[in-house]
Amino acid sequence: MSGFKLKKRKQVATAFDVNVTPMLDLFSVLIIFLLATSVFSATGETRIEVPFLSSQPPPKQEDIDKNPEKTVNLTIDTSSVKYQQATTASSVPVDEFEVPLTEDALDKVQARIYAIRKENPKFDKVTIFTQQEVNYEKLVLVLDAVRELRPGRTPIPFPADYKFPSGVDASNLVTKIVLGNVIFAD
């Protein structure tokens, strides 16, 4: 190894460091923008129908008598809700009770409708008659009791061929809520 001197190359340590600060700035601006403009939709909706006068002839009484369907009517006044269950064949109630207009008391109404749906999964409509001085908040309380299942009650599947109206699904107790006394003078 004489005369040949291995020159040790000087090692240059080059550390590549990405400057993340501008990226962090950008992310901060983006987060603020997203937080400020996002709509965390806190507004919900509940579907309601209003009866419509039809020019079609009503079904024959014989047909109704042969296959009567259950009907549930709720009458809301400022302090209570009256539950009336009858059939399409006869308007005479077969089950009737009144509960105070409170969230807890309305559980009895939901329990009764739940039992009807369990017996007949096709049952899908409740008609509500609201008195003049009942306010919107109280009306919504009843709509909730009729449509939104409370904890402990599992959704009852609708028949396979059931056509869901828009805005409701299988998790709802009933799909059609009709405000019965809109078109009549009082």
Place this chain on the structure above:
Amino acid sequence: MAGVDVGRKESFSLNLYPMLDVFSILIVFLLMNFSVSGESTEASANLELPVSAVKLSLDSAASVSITKTEILLQGGLKIPLTADAKDVVEAYKKDGQGAIRKAYDEFKRLKAQNDTLKNRQKNLGLSNADVSTLVLEADKVIPYRIIKRVLASAQQAEFISWKFAVQKRDVN
């Protein structure tokens, strides 16, 4: 000056990578939940929606607002509610069918617009958007006698399907 290390430099570098990770996750989360299409009712002292257990978010549609002081229709029509809502009740008595004349006329105009839109969509072979449903935003203290007049006015203009706006109890 023995023992004093004059030439030694210490550089403090903040490790920003964990912060970057957190920000990235936050941005992904926000982008996934980002929505500008969801309807949000204008916060107003005169329009406080009742709280409900509903899970469905409010979808856009032509809306009618009933505040403590007036009825506001999508087209810009305002019907003032006097202290005892006399205007609305008187209108009802005159019509005899529960409708508020001014509101009925506005709903009729909206109905004609919707029909034109539906025909155009049909001619273009597009799927029909649901324009026959209206949104009702009412203050929680509004009595049903006023809500009923609005519903009746719309019903006579062939609007029978409604979305009642509420404040969700559980915001998801």
